[in-house]
Amino acid sequence: MQPKDARREEVLVQLEHAGGLKPGVAGQVQRATGVPEADVYGVSTFYHLLSQPDVQVRVCQGLSCKIAGSDGLMAECQATGSTAAFSSCLGRCDLAPALWDREDEEPIAPGGCAPTGDNLAIDLAGSDAGEYAALALVREKGADWVCEQLEQAGLQGRGGAGFPAFIKWNAVRAQAVTERYVVLNADEGEPGTFKDREVMLRRPHLVIEGLAIAAITLGAEDIYLYVRGEFGRARDALEAALAAARERGDLGEGLRWHFVDGHGAYICGEETALLEALEGKRGMPRMKPPFPVEVGFRGKPTLIQNVETISCIPAILRRGGEWFKAAGRTEPGPKLYCVSGHVHRPGVYEAPLGITMRELLEMAGGPVGTVKAFSPGGASSGFLPADQLDVELGFKSLAAAGSMLGSAGVVVLNETVDMVEAALIQAVFFEDESCGQCAPCRIGTQILRQALERYLASGDEAGGRDPSVLADVMEVSWGMSEASICGLGQAASWPLTSAMKYFPAEFGLESESEVTRSV
Numbered sequence: 001m002q003p004k005d006a007r008r009e010e011v012l013v014q015l016e017h018a019g020g021l022k023p024g025v026a027g028q029v030q031r032a033t034g035v036p037e038a039d040v041y042g043v044s045t046f047y048h049l050l051s052q053p054d055v056q057v058r059v060c061q062g063l064s065c066k067i068a069g070s071d072g073l074m075a076e077c078q079a080t081g082s083t084a085a086f087s088s089c090l091g092r093c094d095l096a097p098a099l100w101d102r103e104d105e106e107p108i109a110p111g112g113c114a115p116t117g118d119n120l121a122i123d124l125a126g127s128d129a130g131e132y133a134a135l136a137l138v139r140e141k142g143a144d145w146v147c148e149q150l151e152q153a154g155l156q157g158r159g160g161a162g163f164p165a166f167i168k169w170n171a172v173r174a175q176a177v178t179e180r181y182v183v184l185n186a187d188e189g190e191p192g193t194f195k196d197r198e199v200m201l202r203r204p205h206l207v208i209e210g211l212a213i214a215a216i217t218l219g220a221e222d223i224y225l226y227v228r229g230e231f232g233r234a235r236d237a238l239e240a241a242l243a244a245a246r247e248r249g250d251l252g253e254g255l256r257w258h259f260v261d262g263h264g265a266y267i268c269g270e271e272t273a274l275l276e277a278l279e280g281k282r283g284m285p286r287m288k289p290p291f292p293v294e295v296g297f298r299g300k301p302t303l304i305q306n307v308e309t310i311s312c313i314p315a316i317l318r319r320g321g322e323w324f325k326a327a328g329r330t331e332p333g334p335k336l337y338c339v340s341g342h343v344h345r346p347g348v349y350e351a352p353l354g355i356t357m358r359e360l361l362e363m364a365g366g367p368v369g370t371v372k373a374f375s376p377g378g379a380s381s382g383f384l385p386a387d388q389l390d391v392e393l394g395f396k397s398l399a400a401a402g403s404m405l406g407s408a409g410v411v412v413l414n415e416t417v418d419m420v421e422a423a424l425i426q427a428v429f430f431e432d433e434s435c436g437q438c439a440p441c442r443i444g445t446q447i448l449r450q451a452l453e454r455y456l457a458s459g460d461e462a463g464g465r466d467p468s469v470l471a472d473v474m475e476v477s478w479g480m481s482e483a484s485i486c487g488l489g490q491a492a493s494w495p496l497t498s499a500m501k502y503f504p505a506e507f508g509l510e511s512e513s514e515v516t517r518s519v
Contacts, residue, residue, distance in 0.1 A: 006034035011280035012263060015044050020053025035280070046282040046435075048087065048264030049102070049229050055085045058230075060098040062089030062191040063379065063411050063425050064340040068096035088266055088429055089191035089379075090230055093340035093409070094347050105232050113198065113348050119327050120350045121315040121334050122206060122308070124198055130205030130241060132250040134314035135212055139252075143173065143217045150313075152321025154332030159185060159269070159306030160380070160406045160487070162395040168303055171293035172218045175301040180220040183297060183304045184211055185274055186227040186234070189266035190378035191429055192409030195336040196307035198348045200227075200234035203311060204241035210310035212251050213317070214303055222256045224297070226274055229262045266433035270486050271304040273435065284437045285486040308336050330354030330394045337393065339364040341412040342371075354394040360410065361389065369414030373502065377406030379426045380491035382498030383419070403498070404491075419503040420465075424452040426495035434488060441489025444480040448473065448496055455507070467508030473497070 002008070014029040015021065021044040030037040044050045059065075059074045070086075077084035077099065084099075092098035113124040120126070138146055150166035157163045172180060184207070188196040200207060211223050227235040239259065245251050265283045267273045272286035275297050296302025312333065316324045325332040329352040337360055340346040344365030351360060357374060361367060371386040376393055381403045384391065391401050398405045413422060431445035451470050458466035477493035484490045500507045 002036055002039065003034045008033070008035055008280040009278070011035055011040055011043055012047075012050075012277065013280075015040070015050050016261060016263065020050045021045065022053055033280075043280065043282055046265060050263050052085065055083055056101060056103055057082045057084040058087035058090065058100045058102070059084055060088075060090040060092065060096070060100075061086040061425070062093060062096075062429065063375070063422060064093040064192060064346075065089075065096040065098050066425050067341065067413065067417060067422075070097035073097045073099060087264075088433055089189060089193075091188050091194045091197050091228065093192055093194050093338065093411070096340060096346070100230050113202075113350070119334065119352075121312045121324060121327065122199060122203060122336060122350060124202045124336075124348060124350060126203070128203045128205050128241075130209070130245060130248075130250070132205075132209050132212075132245065134317040135209050135216075135250065137317050138213050138216055143219075146213065146217045146317065147173070149317055149321040153312075153316045153324040154321075154328075155309065155312055155316065155324065156332070156395060157306060158308035158312070158335070158408075160190070160378070162405065165305070165309060168293055168305075169214070169218065171291075172301045172303050175294060177301055178219065179298075179300045180218055181297045181300060181302040182211060182215045182218065182220045182223045183271075183274065183278070183302055184223070184225040184227075184307065184310060185269065185271060185304055186225060186231070186307050187262045187268045187274060188228055188231070188307070188407075189269050189433075190380065190407040190409050191426070192340060192375060192378045192411040193338050193407040194340075195338050195348045195408065197231055197234055199307050199311050199336070200231065201237050204237040205245065206311040206314055207238060207307060208241050208245055208251075210305075210313040212255060213313050214305065214310065215255055218301075218303055220303070221254060222258065224258045224260055224278060226260045226262060226268070226278065229264055235259060235261070265435075266429075267435045267486075267488060270488065273486070274304065275302070282435070284435045287485065328353040330392050330397060335393075335408060338407075338409045339412065340410070341374075342368040342414040342417075343412050344368060354392045354397065356390050356392055357384075357410070358389040360393060361412065364412075367412055367414060369416065371412060372415045372417060373413045373419065373422075373499075375409070375411040375413075375495075377404050378409035379429055379495060380404070380487065381406045382491075382494035383413075383422070383502060384498070385502040403494075419499045419506045420452065420456060423496040423499040424449065424456070427452055427492075430488065430492035434492070438483070438485045438489060440480045440483040441485070441492065444476050444484075444489065445492050447476050448493055452496065465508050470500070470507060473500070 116125040268283040273283040335353040427449040454469040
């Protein structure tokens, strides 16, 4: 229990200003906020950037960075005397192997991207002049027109779930409660994904304009921008764009803008976990329903949109919903695809939704070596083999292929990669980033990681490994997918089960059927 006058929302801010969980800080924050000290301590230990305040340099151990030599990079950091630690994906997959120095964050050099063109909604290579023409149209034509254009466009959420945007917007508008909020989910943490980082760095005015449009359309006065803690330069770009728009008078009056830093918890990319963090709590997903559009931030109707999604809004309103819909191939709109791993030009490429993997690979300069497998939508999407390079990278087509588009974080693996090792890298990530709230995920991620380690350790001098240590994997996977509260636990086993399915020999199995029989 906490006192009624406790200022819960200040907890994470106070911890950040104090430099993290250092001796005496929990008591200091308790006195400042009224939240019990044990509660403050529990919150601070949940977030990596707060619980490890003495770590100066973080080295990425995401899949793209691991195969690029992050172990060697860690050794170099330690040799220089830096206080370094491995971290989950740092959102710099195009710069693999990547590190982040919290005391001296270097500007992120732009990677590859599609050339500018009329068929692009975000156009990373284009000019970010910040004309705010779409916002002017909103004031002229009204909220009904905005939602009609979104419905015509068929815009699906670009954060991973692919939920139709217009349904969310209309659901917020339909609520009787007039106190409403707009929240930007910029806590990009899915391994293989760095598109939102590029949007914020290259086209920050699109983000600001899209958020202003959302707030005006939904009757919200407060806009919260929750930006990943490791993306300091991206936050700087957003703040500069906001200041410029205000100075020119583009945004009008009546909107309040709030920037909030993430503190190192991948799970806060899940929308309800993000709300918990905004409210000063551990970022644990909420049970749904009710959904945030009904009961969100502070218990009020809340629109939560991903960076890419909100940045598509200005182009949709300027050029029309039908234009956006037609710009896709198999589904509406162009899409940002991240490409990293064994490719010549890692980067973010905007292409029609439904482009094939083979075509996207060509945009990224082709593979380094011979393609063995690829992850089409971040770690959560598992792996597909090279014989599926002609698969269409869309929501429906990848679901039909037994995978998912997710965040469109494509990681390419060549013939040098051991798929058991690749599955273990992903398993370590999910175990580290499980919030621990539900047993299927908390225990299941640990079991999968341990099984893979036992399998790798079971090899003899001749190289043979014992597949019997993987006997329970499929059953554990089923329990995780059926009983986990959120998408993390539901998809955490996919890298392992998909690798076993398509590369059974590397797991000591004779065929794919031997894998499926064990379910």
